[in-house]
Amino acid sequence: MEPHLAYLCLLIPHTTQMLTLFFQDFVFTAIATVNRLQENIQWWYMSCDKCHKLATKETKNYYCKSCSIYPKKVTPRYRVRLQISDHTSTTSCTLFDEEAARLLNTSASKLLDTQDGKSEEVPKIIQQLCGRRLIFRFKLNDNNLTFGTQNYAVKRTFVPDDRLEMLYLDNKAEEELMDDEVDIVLMKKQNMPDTKSQNNKVSSGKLSCEQVPVKEEPHDSTG
Ligand SMILES: [Zn+2]
Secondary structure (H helix, E strand, O other): OHHHHHHHHHHHHHOOOOOEEEEEOOEEEEEEEEEEEOOOOOOEEEEEOOOOOEEEEEOOEEEEOOOOEOOOOEEEEEEEEEEEEOOOOEEEEEEEHHHHHHHHOOOHHHHHHOOOOOOOOOOHHHHOOOOOEEEEEEEOOHHHHHHOOOEEEEEEEEOOOHHHHHHHHHHHHHHHHOOHHHHHHHHHHHOHHHHHHHHOOOOHHHHHHHHOOOOOOHHHOOO
16 A cells, blocks of 8 residues: 555645645545636536447437447536636646536536527536635546646535534644654653653563553552
């Protein structure tokens, strides 16, 4: 599992200057504000119903390159490119169908129906994402990890609230408690009776032999 750490060290200078809440496997979570929608990129695509990948229009029918078929059914799905930032950095990410539908509370097909055939135009509901501060949970892919490509797939968004901010603070506290210094402080407290032996470099085997029997039992003297 060591590669994770190495990757993250490489990534941090480029991509995760943003306020980071969690690092777990290839997932990271950050609070950021949506600056704008990526220009010149359509907010939806026609998908093959079999694989959900891009189906391109060929004269009459849609063709799926991945499946090498003309799918019987195609469905519009979200693919919203956003530019986001926090006080330290700016980057871009992509909201895919499931999460965009959840966030916007409507499906891409329904939204297209309201567009009056102007499928190129960005619906107001998507434009209104601009300026919103959200918690983004990203899943890093090979391109992010290997090439430092700055376009992250958004796996989940959350609306920041007090509870989550508190959770963040809790996690911060835990992170700080991971410090070796804390180990030392706590160790000293535990071994208070024989602090001197700790400063001397006694072989650990001998030390532990001595420590075990010296266990006081204060609750022995009740009453
Ligand atoms: Zn397909």
